Amino acid sequence: MHTVTGSLIGMYHICKREMWLHANHIRMEHNSELVAEGKQLHEQAYPQRAERYREIILDGSKIDFYDPYDKVVHEIKKSDKLEHSHVAQVQFYLYLLRRNGVEGATGLIEYPKLRQTQTVRLEEEDVPMVETWVQDIERIVTSEQCPDRIAKSKCRSCSYFDFCYATEEP
Amino acid sequence: MKQPKYLFNAGRMSRKDNTLKFTPVDEDGKEGTPRYLPIEQVGDLYVFGSLDANSALYNFLGQEGIAVHFFNYYEHYTGSFMPREYLLAGKMQVDQTKHYLAPKKRIEIARRFVEGAANNILRVLKYYENRTRSTPDCVDSTLLDAILTVERLLASVPTATDVPMLMGIEGNIRQTYYDTFDAIVGATFCLDGRSKRPPRNELNALISFGNMLCYTACLSTIYHTQLNPTISFLHEPGARRYSLALDIAEVFKPILVDRLIFRMINKRQLQPSDFRVEIGSCVMKEAARKRFVQGFDEQLKETIKHRVLGRSVSYRHLIKLECYKLQKHLLGVEEYRPFKAWW
C-alpha cells in the first residue's frame, strides 16, 4: 500500500513518472540536499512560526504547517513561479481536513522568493475531483509499469533528469 | 563536494566532532601532524597503508554513508567496510532478483556487458593501431589482427545461450586483447602473458591494480543507487561479494584503466625502476602507486561532453549513468545498452 501524500499529489500534476519513481523509492541521492534546502528555507523565512502552527497527520498524510486557530494550511514554496501543482497539493490537504470533519479551512501558499501569496479554497463540488486524483495515483503507483517520460523543459531541473535521459546512441 | 580520499601513509583515523582526524604514524611509531577532513567533503576512503581505527569511527562513517576500501601490501583489494544500505527500494530489489533468476533475462544483460567491454576494447585497439600505422616502416600486424579477431568474437556474442558459453567468448576476447599489450608498450615493459595471483611482472601488477581501482569505483557508485551490488548477471554472484561491480567494471576497464596504463608508460611516468620484483611476484613502489592512483583519480574527474544529455559529465558520472540505464532495464523502462566510448 502506498499512502498518498502531498508531494505525490504535486508530482501527479507535473510528471507521473516522477511520481511513480518516488513512490517506489527510486530516488536520487541529491534529493536529500534539496530536501535539506527546503527545510532551511522554512527555518530562515519563518523562524518564529513554530509556536502557532502544528504538524498534523491525517489518514497517514502529513500537513507541515497547520494553524488550527484560523484553520489555515500554510505551504511555503521556494519555487520562483506559481504552479498549478502547488495549488493541487494544498487542495488535497483541505480535502483531508474536510474528510476529517474540519469545515471551512483555507490554504495559503507563500512564495518567499516572489514575495507573493496565493489563497486556495476547496468547495464541496471540488471534492470528487480530488478523489479522482487520489484513486488515479493509487492505480499508477501500484502498477508494474513505470509511466512514460514527459518531453518537457521541466526535465532539465528535475532530479531524475540523468536517470530519465541517460541512454546510448545506437 | 564529496571526494574520495586515498590514504597511503600508516596512521590513526578518529572522529573529532564532525571531522575526521588523521594522524600519520611513521615507521618508528612517531606521530606526525594530524590532518582534519570535514566529513561533508569525504567520499569513500581508500586505505593502502595500515590504519588504526575504532568502532566509534566506523559508526560515524556508517552513519554518513562512507565506505572504506582496503588494499594489502601487494595492492590487492582485500575488502570493504560498507555502511548499511540506505537507499532501499523494494520494487528495484525484486526486479533485479527476477532478472537474475530467469536465465533468458539474465543472459540478455550479461551479453550486454560483454558487448560493452568488447566495444571499448576495440576503441583502445583502434586508437593504437592508428598510431602504429602512422609510424614509418612498421610491419607489425598484431593490432590489426587482434581487431579482426575481437570483432569476430563480438559478433558471436548473440549466439551464446548460457553464461558459461558467454564467459568463454569473453575470455577469448580478453586473451586476444592482452596479447596486444606487448605491441603497445613493448619497448619498456612486457606483459608476457596475463598472470593475476600474484602478478608475475610489472605490467601484470599494473593491470591488476588498475582493475581493482575500477572495481571499487563501480562499487561506490552502485552503493549510491538502489541496485543491490551482490546480485550480478555476467559474473556469478559470489565470485566476489559485490559481483555487480565486477559486471559494470568490465565495461569501463579498457577506457579507465588500460588507456591510463598505456599513457603513463608511454609518457614514461611509470618506469621499470618503479617496481620491485620479489620471488614470484611484482610490487609497485609507493611513489609510483601514488602517481598511478592520482592518475586514475584525475581520469575519473575528467569530463566529456555527453552526446545525449547535452552537457559535460565526468568519467565517474558515466559509471552512475550506467547504473541508471541498468535500473531502467530492470524496471522495464528501457533496454540496457552499454556505454560505448566514441572518442
Ligand code: SF4
Ligand atoms: S526528468 Fe522529466 S520525465 Fe523524468 S521524472 Fe523528471 S520530469 Fe518526469
